[in-house]
Structure formats: C-alpha cells, structure tokens
Amino acid sequence: MTALLSINGISKRFRGLAAVSRVSFDVQQGEIFAVIGPNGAGKTTLFNMIAGAIPPDEGTIAFAGERIEGLRSDQIARLGVGRTFQLVRPFPALTVEDNVIIGALMQTRTVHEAETIARDTLARLDLFDKRAQIASSLTLPDRKRLEVARALATGPKLLLLDEVMAGLRPTETDRIVATLRDLNRDGLTILLIEHVMRAVTALASRILVLHHGAAIAEGNPEQVLRDPAVVESYLGAESL
C-alpha cells in the first residue's frame, strides 16, 4: 500500500498554546480515515494545515509523494485535495449550480463541461432539483451537501471533510454516509473529522484520536474505541 497523504511530526502553536503537537499519520490510497477527539483537540487546526489554510510550525506533509506544507491553499487544491469547511461557506448570492460550476472549473477549461460535471455532482448529492436556488436560501443539511458537492466537483484525489454530519438529523446523516461510501467505492480517498460516532464507525477503516493536540491512539475502529485512554479522555465524556 502506498500512502496518499503522509503527515510527519507536524505542530502548530497559537501564542504559546500547542494546538497540534508532533502529530504523524498516513492515509492510504482508497481508505476512509477519521480523526476524532473532543472540542479543542486541534482537529480543525490539523485540517487547515493539510489544506494549506495555515502553515505548520514544524513537520512535513506529503501528498502523492510531493511535499505540500507551506504551499497556498489554492495550490494544494489544484494538486487534488478537496475540502469542506466546518462552518459551511457556500458562495451565498450564487445559485447552487453556479457554486458547483466554480468547483468544477478546476478540472476543465470550458464552462460547458463544468456544467456537465456540476449537474452530475449535484445529482449524486440529491441537490439536482435545487440547482437553480440561491445558495443562501438552502437549509443547513442542503448547504452541507452543497459544500461536499463543490469540493467533489474539483475532482479531488483526497477529500477532506470537516464535520459535515454535525447538526444533521440521523436520517440525513445516513444519507451522507451512504453517498460517501459510494464515492469511496469509486476510488475516492476520504479524510474526515467527525463528532458523530455513528458516522465514524459506519465509514472509517482507521481512526486517529487527538487530545490536547496530541495523537493518543490510532488504529482500526474496534481497537481504538476500546482503548482505555480514548474512553477516558473522549468517549467516556460523551457517554458512549
């Protein structure tokens, strides 16, 4: 197996507070890898470093064998890393379809082809019927799906999902889980940050647990979720 994403000892400090300290892990081609941990554990910071939104203070990040730490987020996106935002950021005044066309324009030079890609992607995420709506008029679950659709339309090799299930009802969660599983079956590698354990256990082949910025456990779901350190620091508190 070759690692699509290889994180090696990355750290980030904010004014002396260690948000992420010396975290290392590999995401293999074709897997669904989950990062879990309590609020403030540094999950989103870790994510932002991978996506290039903030540079790491130390350590290396390699994507498809290429070092990407320190690149701008648009450069990393063009290499094939798609991302969503924890607090969804659709282009509010544009239609659902235009939102996704903008993503699709990363893989094609013509608007016509981008429209085709956008429509396929929207159909896949059950948003096709809402394509003419203005993005800001969508409900939260739809906006979350739009966020995924836009990232997906860029044609990523690796999809970074930042809490896309948070705030969704269980039926909606199951819908997204099914879609993600489909995408993964078609070869998409997914790295997700998630609080909803129902989704994590349903999707992830491996899990990394962050606590106070440090990795305290890594492995397959059965191992990790039975790990005493994990139960104490995270799951116990969430009474699972």
Place this chain on the structure above:
Amino acid sequence: MSNIWQRLPTRGKILCLAALVAAIAAPLVADRYLLSVLILVFYFAYLGQAWNLLMGFAGQLSLGHALYLGLGAYTATALWTLFGIGPWIGVFIAIPVAAAAGMIVGWLGWRFAIEGVYFALLTIAFAEFTRIGFDHLQITGASAGLFLSVNSPGSDKWWNLGGGPLLYYYLALILAAAATLLVAWLRRSPLGYRWLAVREDPEAARAAGIDIFRAKMIAILISASMTAVGGVFYGFYYRNLFPSQVFDIGRSIEIIMAPIIGGLGTVFGPLVGAILLTPLGESLTALMQHFGVNTPGAKSIFYGLTLMVIITLQPSGVWPWLARKLGLDRPRA
C-alpha cells in the same frame, strides 16, 4: 459570443434589438442638446461597465477610477498635442499606461492583504497624488490645463477623433454596446466565475483552487484598460484637461453611480443606471431653470434625494427589479 445571445429569452432578444435600433436611429430625431445627453448616457454606461467588472464581479471597491480615466485622457491628448500622434494610435499607448497603474495599485493592495475599505482608500490615494503630480507636470500644462486646438489642420477629422456630435454619439454608443457584450461574455467565462467566487468568499474560492490574487489582478487590468479608453474619449470630446477635474474624486464617484443604481454585478445594471441618472441630472437642471430656483446646491439636494429614494426602494439596483417586471429574469440571470 453566440452563446450569450442564445441564453437570452425571446423577449430579451426583441428588447435588445429594439433598443439597439432606437439608439442607432436616435440622431434622426434628436436635437443637438438631446444628442449631447445621450452621449453622456453611453459614456457613463461604458465607464460603469468597466468599474462594475472590478466591484460588481470581483468584489473589489475602487474609489479612484479617475486615475485610469485621467491617465488615458492625458496620455492620448499629450501624444497628439506634443508629437502629433493621433488618438487611434494613442489609445494603444494610453491603455498600457493605465493598466500599469492598475497593476501597481492592485499589487500593492492585495499582495499586502489590504482589503475592503482600506483598499478603497489606497485607490483614492493613488488618484489624488497623481492629480498633484499632474498639477506640477509642465509638459502637459500643469494646473493651467492641456488644450486641444480646434483649428489646427486635421483636428476636425474623424481619424483625429474630432468632428461633430454624431461622431461622438456613435463612438460612445459603440463603446457602451461593446463593453456590455464583453461583460456578458466574461460573466459566463471561467474567469467570470472565478471573480464571483472571489467576491462571495475568498477563502472558499481558494479551496476551490482559485488563485485569488491572480483573479483580482486580471480584473483590475481589464477594468483600468477599459477606463483608459473612456479617458481618451473624454479628452477628445471635451478637448481640455485639468488635473483638478479629471483626477478629482468627484470623477471617480460619478463613474460608480450608474452601476450602483442600476445593479451591482449585473450585466445590464450600468446601462440602466446611466439611462436613468444622466437624464435625471439634466432634467433637474432644466426644472430649476424653469422655476427660477438658483440656490446653490439645490440641484445636488434633489439629485441626492432621488438617489436615496431609488436605493431605499431597490437596494440591489433598478435592473434586477426591472428584469423581473419585464419577465426577463431567469433563475440564473
């Protein structure tokens, strides 16, 4: 290009053609005064398109477009008066001069993360100190102004951009129509989509692989270049240039009125705004004269009040509302 036409609903096609025919035929019925008003309508529609490209589409507020207008006007006019180089050639020198100025403003602002109102202040600053520079530039007449002679040989010929109102009328009409077409085409181009993304959410735009600095630089490059062409028109239409007028912040503000009133970020907004505003100003002047009101500033007060009413009633501009009324709006206009 043909794509833009096909996307228009039938009613829109008819309306576009009718407006175009009316505009072409207008000199048959319009007197000299009405023609001069129409020239201004198209002149402001054209400049509005240029500014709207940067603000309405790429979301970058410039309050200093007088800089590009003035540089365009001064470059072409000076080339003619000093070296006898005609405006049809001069315009191709005026464009890169203004474009370079735009690139400098854009680079300084966006490279150093000066955004929003701070960027707007930067654009004002550049226009202001260019004005002061030209006030002291002896070769272009400094603050005493630069004049185009009206009786030197060949100065009234179209190839030297001189002549009667008809020439300026059709020239302004062509500029406005071409700019509207260009903007309509850009709006549906990959570049147009990138601008909208940058305007809506720069961070999300980056995540979609867009180099936002590059997108904004292209926007200011095109916007400044178009404005420079408007400047050449200004220079040869008015035939006199004063730094205190052409680089004045008032110039910058009058450029941005039509697109704001007409509808920011819409293709037809600048056109509709100019059609409303220019005659409004003119008819207010006429009304004041008619009723013998000559209190200083009275016209400005009524003009300002009218703008306030329009903005209050239609905050997103007149065109989106008008398009709905005319049944021209489509889910993705």
